[in-house]
Amino acid sequence: MLAFILRRLGQAAIVMMAVALLAFVMFRFVGDPVNQMVGIETSMEEREQLRERLGLNDPPVEQFFRFVWNAIHFDFGISYQFKAPVSELLASRLPATLELSIISAILALVIGVPMGVYAGLRREAWLSRIFLTVSLLGIALPTFLIGILLIYVFSVLLGWLPSFGRGQTVDLGFWTTGLLTLSGIKSLILPAITLALFQLTLIMRLVRAEMMEVLRTDFIKFAKARGLAPRAVNFGHALKNALVPVITITGLQLGSVIAFAIITETVFQWPGMGLLFLQAVQNVDIPIMSAYLLLIAFLFVLINLGVDLLYFAVDPRLRIGRAGGH
Amino acid sequence: MAKPPLLSVQDLVVEFPTRRGTLTAVDRVSFDLAEGEILGVVGESGAGKSLTGSAIIGLLEPPGRIAEGSVHLEGQRIDNLSGEAMRHIRGDKIGMIFQDPLTSLNPLLTIGQQLTETIRTHRPISQSKARARALDLLNEVGIPAPERRIDHYPHQLSGGMRQRIVISLALAAEPRLVIADEPTTALDVSIQAQITSLLKRLCREHGTAVILITHDMGVIAETAERVAVMYAGRVVEIGPVRDVVKAARHPYTKGLMGAIPKVGDSLDRLTQIRGSMPRLTNIPTGCAFNPRCSEVFDRCRAAPRPELVTAGTTRAACWLYAQEREETANG
Amino acid sequence: MTDIAPSNAPQGAPSGTKGWWARFKDSDVYYSFRRSWLAQVSAVVTLIFLIMAVFAPILAPFNPYDLAQISLMDSLIPPVWVEGGETRFLLGTDDQGRDILSTIMYGARISIFVGLASVIFAGTLGVSLGLLSGYLGGAIDAFIMRLADIQLTFPAILIALLIDGIASALIGGSESAMVSYVVLTLSIGLASWVQFARTVRGSTLVEKNKEYVQAARIIGRHPLAIMIRHVLPNVMGPVLVIATINLALAIILEATLSFLGVGVPVTEPSLGTLIRVGNDFLFSGEWWITFFPGLALAVLALAVNLLGDWLRDALNPRLR
Numbered sequence: 001m002l003a004f005i006l007r008r009l010g011q012a013a014i015v016m017m018a019v020a021l022l023a024f025v026m027f028r029f030v031g032d033p034v035n036q037m038v039g040i041e042t043s044m045e046e047r048e049q050l051r052e053r054l055g056l057n058d059p060p061v062e063q064f065f066r067f068v069w070n071a072i073h074f075d076f077g078i079s080y081q082f083k084a085p086v087s088e089l090l091a092s093r094l095p096a097t098l099e100l101s102i103i104s105a106i107l108a109l110v111i112g113v114p115m116g117v118y119a120g121l122r123r124e125a126w127l128s129r130i131f132l133t134v135s136l137l138g139i140a141l142p143t144f145l146i147g148i149l150l151i152y153v154f155s156v157l158l159g160w161l162p163s164f165g166r167g168q169t170v171d172l173g174f175w176t177t178g179l180l181t182l183s184g185i186k187s188l189i190l191p192a193i194t195l196a197l198f199q200l201t202l203i204m205r206l207v208r209a210e211m212m213e214v215l216r217t218d219f220i221k222f223a224k225a226r227g228l229a230p231r232a233v234n235f236g237h238a239l240k241n242a243l244v245p246v247i248t249i250t251g252l253q254l255g256s257v258i259a260f261a262i263i264t265e266t267v268f269q270w271p272g273m274g275l276l277f278l279q280a281v282q283n284v285d286i287p288i289m290s291a292y293l294l295l296i297a298f299l300f301v302l303i304n305l306g307v308d309l310l311y312f313a314v315d316p317r318l319r320i321g322r323a324g325g326h
Numbered sequence: 327m328a329k330p331p332l333l334s335v336q337d338l339v340v341e342f343p344t345r346r347g348t349l350t351a352v353d354r355v356s357f358d359l360a361e362g363e364i365l366g367v368v369g370e371s372g373a374g375k376s377l378t379g380s381a382i383i384g385l386l387e388p389p390g391r392i393a394e395g396s397v398h399l400e401g402q403r404i405d406n407l408s409g410e411a412m413r414h415i416r417g418d419k420i421g422m423i424f425q426d427p428l429t430s431l432n433p434l435l436t437i438g439q440q441l442t443e444t445i446r447t448h449r450p451i452s453q454s455k456a457r458a459r460a461l462d463l464l465n466e467v468g469i470p471a472p473e474r475r476i477d478h479y480p481h482q483l484s485g486g487m488r489q490r491i492v493i494s495l496a497l498a499a500e501p502r503l504v505i506a507d508e509p510t511t512a513l514d515v516s517i518q519a520q521i522t523s524l525l526k527r528l529c530r531e532h533g534t535a536v537i538l539i540t541h542d543m544g545v546i547a548e549t550a551e552r553v554a555v556m557y558a559g560r561v562v563e564i565g566p567v568r569d570v571v572k573a574a575r576h577p578y579t580k581g582l583m584g585a586i587p588k589v590g591d592s593l594d595r596l597t598q599i600r601g602s603m604p605r606l607t608n609i610p611t612g613c614a615f616n617p618r619c620s621e622v623f624d625r626c627r628a629a630p631r632p633e634l635v636t637a638g639t640t641r642a643a644c645w646l647y648a649q650e651r652e653e654t655a656n657g
Numbered sequence: 658m659t660d661i662a663p664s665n666a667p668q669g670a671p672s673g674t675k676g677w678w679a680r681f682k683d684s685d686v687y688y689s690f691r692r693s694w695l696a697q698v699s700a701v702v703t704l705i706f707l708i709m710a711v712f713a714p715i716l717a718p719f720n721p722y723d724l725a726q727i728s729l730m731d732s733l734i735p736p737v738w739v740e741g742g743e744t745r746f747l748l749g750t751d752d753q754g755r756d757i758l759s760t761i762m763y764g765a766r767i768s769i770f771v772g773l774a775s776v777i778f779a780g781t782l783g784v785s786l787g788l789l790s791g792y793l794g795g796a797i798d799a800f801i802m803r804l805a806d807i808q809l810t811f812p813a814i815l816i817a818l819l820i821d822g823i824a825s826a827l828i829g830g831s832e833s834a835m836v837s838y839v840v841l842t843l844s845i846g847l848a849s850w851v852q853f854a855r856t857v858r859g860s861t862l863v864e865k866n867k868e869y870v871q872a873a874r875i876i877g878r879h880p881l882a883i884m885i886r887h888v889l890p891n892v893m894g895p896v897l898v899i900a901t902i903n904l905a906l907a908i909i910l911e912a913t914l915s916f917l918g919v920g921v922p923v924t925e926p927s928l929g930t931l932i933r934v935g936n937d938f939l940f941s942g943e944w945w946i947t948f949f950p951g952l953a954l955a956v957l958a959l960a961v962n963l964l965g966d967w968l969r970d971a972l973n974p975r976l977r
Contacts, residue, residue, distance in 0.1 A: 018807050026819075030826045136966075140959040142909045144916045145932065145951050152939055163940075218429035224385060225424075226444045226495060227417030236443070237432050244434070256812040263814065266917055278917055281822035289822060300810050316479040317433055345688065 004318070008308050012301040017068075019297040023290035024067045027077070028060070030286055076291035081283045086291045090273055095175050096166055097261050097272030103192045105254045108199035113246075115200075116207025120242070121234055123212070131204060138201030143260065147194040147267035154190060162187045164269035195264040199253055206249055210242035217241075244315055251307030255300045330401040331358040332535050333382070333503055338395035338405075340377050340386065349606040351377050353559040354395065356634075359503070364529065364536040366546030366567065368582065369556035370603045375539045378556075379505040381405070382537070383420050384412040400502070418448045421496035421534075423525075425508040427488035431480035437464070437491055438476035441498060448499035463494040468524060486517035493525060500532060507539045522549055543582050547571050555579045558603060558614040560631070565640025575642040577619045613645065621646060689971040696967040702960035710766040717759040718747075722925060727754050733938075736945050749945040752938065757945060760931055761953050767927040768954070771842050772908040778846030779907075780900050783853025784889075790854065791861025792884050802858070805851045813848040817910060820844040821919050834922040845910050852899050860892040894972045901965035909958050928954040 027033075033056065034047050051057055055066060070076070076086035119128040138146075155163035167183035169176045178184030214220060215238055223233045262274035269275070273292060280288035312318050340352035352374040359365050367375045380386050382397055384404070397405040404415055416422075424430045432440060441460035442453060451459070457476070464472035467490040480488055489509065496504055506525060510518040526549050529536050538550055546553050547567060554564040555578065563576040574580045581599035601618040604610060610617055616626040625645045626632075637647035690696050709716060719726050731754035735742045742749065748757040790801040808816065821844040828836065864870060864887060873883045915929025923930060928950050935947025 014803075015807055015810065026823060030823050136959070136962065140905065140909075140962040141955050142912050142916070142929075142958065144913055145955060148932065148936055148939070148947065148951065152944065156940055218424055218426060219432045221385065222422070222424055222430045222492070222495070223432070224413075225383060225416055225422035226447070226498070227413050227415070228443065228447050229413070232443065232447070237435075240434050241432065252810075255810075259812045259815040262818070263913055263917065278818070278919075281818055281919055284822065284826040286826065289819065293819065296811070296815065304810075315434065317481050320479060320482060 004312070005309075008305060012305060015301055016297060019294060020068050020071065021064070023071075023293050024064050026293075027067065027286055027290040028056075028063060030284075033286075071291075071294055076294070077287040079280075079288050080285045081279070082285075086287045089276060089288065090291060090295060092176075093271060093273040093276050095177060096270060097258065097265070097274060099178060100188065100191055100195060100264070100270060100272060101257045101261055103188060104195035104199065105257050107192060107196040108203055108254075108257075109250070111196075112200040112203030113207050116204040117211060117239060117242075119204065120208040120211025120215070121238075132208075135201035135204050138197050139205075143194060143198055143263045144267050146197055147190070147264060150190045150194060151267070161190050163190070166271055191264050191268040191270050194267065195257060195261060198260065199257055202253055203246075203250055207242065207246055210246055211238060214238045214242045244311070247310055247314065248307055251303055251310070255303040258299055259296055330398070332361045332363075332400060333359040333537075334396075334398040335378075335382065336396045336398075338378065338381060338397065339393045340374070340381050340390055341393040342390050346607060350393075351390070351559055351606060352381065355556075355559075355561050356395075357554055357561065357564060359535050359537065361502070362529070362533045362535055363552065364526070364538060364550045366550030366553040367537060367539045367556060368541065368543055368546050368553060370541060372558075372603055372606070373556040374559040375556050376507050379422070379507050379537060379539050383416055383422050383505055385416075385422075414448075417444060417496075417501065418499045419501050419503065421499075421501040421504040423489075423492055423496045423504060423506040423509045426512040427485055427492050428512070430492050431488060431495075433480055436477050436479055437483075440491075441476070441495060444495055444498045459498075460494075463498060464491075466528065467491070467494040467497075469494075485513055486521065489513060489517075489521050490524065493521075493528070497528060497532070497534070501534065503535045503537070504529065505537045505539070508541070509538075510545065511540070511542075518545075525549075543571075555582065558609055559606070560614070560643065561634065562615065562644070563640055563642040564634065569639040573638065573640075575637040575640055575647060576615075576644045577621050577646075578615050579642070581618075581620075613643075686968075686971045689967070693967055695963055696971075699960040699963040699967070702956060703964055706765055706769060706957050706960070709762050710769040713762040713766045717756075717762040718745075719756040719759040721755040721760045721763055729754050733943055733946075735943075736949075739945075748949045749943075751935065751946045752943075757949050760926060761928070761950055764926055764928040764931050764950060765953060765957065767838065767925065768908055768911055768929070768957070771838055771845070771911045771927065772904050775842045775845035775849070775907045775911070776900050776904045778842060779849045779903065780853050780896065782846065783850035784857050784892075784896060786850065787854035787857025788861055788884050788888065791858040792865060792880060792888075798858075801854065805854055808848075808851055813845075813906070813910060814913060816848040817844040817914060818917070818919060820847055821914065825919075834925045837922055841911060841914060844914070845907050848910070849903055849906065852903070853896060856895050856899060857888075857892050860895070861888050864888045864891060898965060898969045898972060901961065901968055905958050905961040905965060908954075908961065912954050912958075928957075 033054065034051050038047060038050065055063060058066075074087045076090075078084065079086050079089055082089060115131050118125075119131045122128050151163045154161045162183070165187060166178045167185075167187035168181040169178045169184055170180045178188060220233060220238055223237050228237075259274075261270075261272060262278055264270065265272045265274040266278055273295070276288060277292040279285070280292070335358075336356050338352055338355045339350060342349045342351055355374070355378055357365065367378065369375050377386065377390065380390075381392050384407070386392065392405055395405070396403055399415065399419060404412065407415070431437075435443075438457060438460055441463060442456040445451070445456040445459050446453070449456075449459075460476060461472050464476060469475050469487065469490055475483070475487075480491070483491065493509075504525075509525065510521050513521060522545055525536065525538075528534070536550075538546065540546060550567050552565065553567045553570050554561045555570070555576065556562065557578050563570060563574065563579045570579060571583060574583050578599070584599075599618055604614060604617075610627075612628050612630075613619070613622075613626040613632050616622050619626065623645070632643045632645050632648050634641045634643045635648050637644070690700075714720065721727070731746070731750050732752050734746050734750045734754075736749040736757075737744055737747050739749075746756050746758070748761070750756055751760065786801050790798040821840060824840045824844065825837075828840070861884065864884075870883055870887060873887070874880065911927060912929030912932070915927045916933045918930075918933060923934065926934065931950035932947050932954065935943075935950060938944075938946045
């Protein structure tokens, strides 16, 4: 088990280094950092001084390690457009994105898994067909279109919910939350549904497929042949086994929620990291782009590790080796 | 009137609707089984023997269905029971053992969890009593150190061990009948004999009847009392094992017997049946075996298919014997 | 075990006497197409969009790029069935007086071309890398697959955004519509090669160890020739399925990027750009500017998606 965790940690480190390399190359070689930081009137000498002070004349390998070292200490440089430290910008936007993403992920799981189980068990039922049809819409329709549709119906036509922003937020010192005010919660509803819908349909289809796969196995046939009650066969045996692969893929999917938030945040002008990143892409604000990339990669790696540990807890084949009993 | 047989299968027909028409996978199969009797069902793959077993226990995979015929257990008709009523018969009255012990057990539950769950489904006893009964069962099927093994997961056990667990699960509620579908095929040759003799011993001790489905005539010769030979969805010969082995009537059975090596046989070559069994979409008119038969004559190629008739000490579905009987009746 | 599924048997059975059309009509794919009305409807819808894309300059009532045909006098006219609508503009006009129906036709043309081009690019790249990876093995295989793993960690939208962002930074501001669409195509293509590569690599590994490949190697045929002649035809089915599903994804991705306003010109709008521009008029009541392009995009994406779904099931009898 320890070996397994160490191997996974090693893989995570490799992924992080690869992403860091990419971020560094972007940071250093896409556009000239000095040109971005100074005005037109700056003289060549001043530029050269700045270049020297920033260490841009050092060997690239040294610059890379300095970049990584700084990144570990949350120093991602200064944003070109805002002239403020990138880490502060990201930190101020992080709560908005995380609240949106986590609420959406919970929505997708809590609704998606039961729908998938039902559709997998009652393949011919009319409700399953409706679920499948709706899930197709969820997959085929672009997220931004769903967002626009929701805004049009619930904000423009009905006027029930706000169409943009986060509403009133409460500053807890280390975290600004929108979950404590009515306007904050009302503002969250439409973006959260928009962001959750795609994940929800994916999870539903995945759970359904896994359920159908497991229901075909010999051990389910054998469980039925022993006369076990349908409830025990479907939930005690089938669901439990179906959820093992679902954990991995769902974990990965939930990670991508944070990245998909870029679209949702744009549609709803949600003041999160995604919106910041998009503005950075449009204005070629490289420090923010590379910092966002690193941050997303780090969150992914973290989620992956969590998923692996969960997998471990669920599947005895990983937990206990064959020789375990001897 | 004598007591009814434990199991009576009458004119059982299993059909599969497909896009190219309905396939008849089991075609009017009939046989009886007495208490504690071991009936071997032998045939090539695709002969319909596994489907016959699944139909009896009510676990045909859709779209397969019983189209005609009946199945009676202890005098009660069971092929038309509701799903819930049939569930109480499965495990309790009829047990089933599948081919592959590696995939028959749920990998995420311990041996003990699977056993106690099965026991408590059919008997209203406490968890601790069920566990004690599970330990007894493990002991009975020859699992060493059962009190340790009961908390193991399937992947921690060898294939032979796992098949013993499967047998203990099938026998957990002491069913009157066990359908064993190729119980040893997936195992090492060295373990096959152990499992077969274990099954035979347990069923004798508990008076459990067995339908032993296999393509291995050798296993049947050692284990069963009677044997039904199936070909292309039909029983082509049925009778006491000794008679079928020694004096098979149907040319197909003769071919099967020729394919078993015998000790002291001076022949240096095993006989083979030429060709292969027809697909269900493509069953020849007349006797389904006629293209491969070494004793074929005109009658065999014309419809209808031959019915089972008494031929010596066994019953065979072959025009050779039907002809004889017709001739004696006419003359 | 029990042989009850002979329906798969005729598949791929070589028959020299029948023509390909007759064989196609006898195949399981054709049979399943005949039976699925959803697949037929999707195919027809996709075909209509393709025709619209190719012949937009002939079919469209106006040319929205031609300034001579646009008049600000005609701006913000509602669809013909709404009060104030005009028969000249079936689906109304936008703020610059462009005919919505025409902009949709021209927009769909761009969306479909970018989608097709990026799928072809991703497919070529993925299939080549998959073949190389599977056939050569060793360090090259490890490198390519590791790269694929890392890339799979990130959603395609993020990768496409990054590539697009970097590219526009490198090229600078002076870009024509053509250049930005090429950048868009490359970004989408680079974001979606992994699935092709993985599938092809898997099949290559299986094929590589088959006896006929060993035999071909012994008689001295070039390994690459073997791969292309023997492995490629075997993976065309799955590659076709992935390509179809990816076409839907690419169209959505293109629309999303255009909606986000990354590196696409407003002068030659795709469906996504039209939706973005129209979005601003949603609150002032001019819903048609964004609604009809949105509807067109939704129908197109859904049809291609359904087609891909059906194709996957039809080529995979086990899942039926």
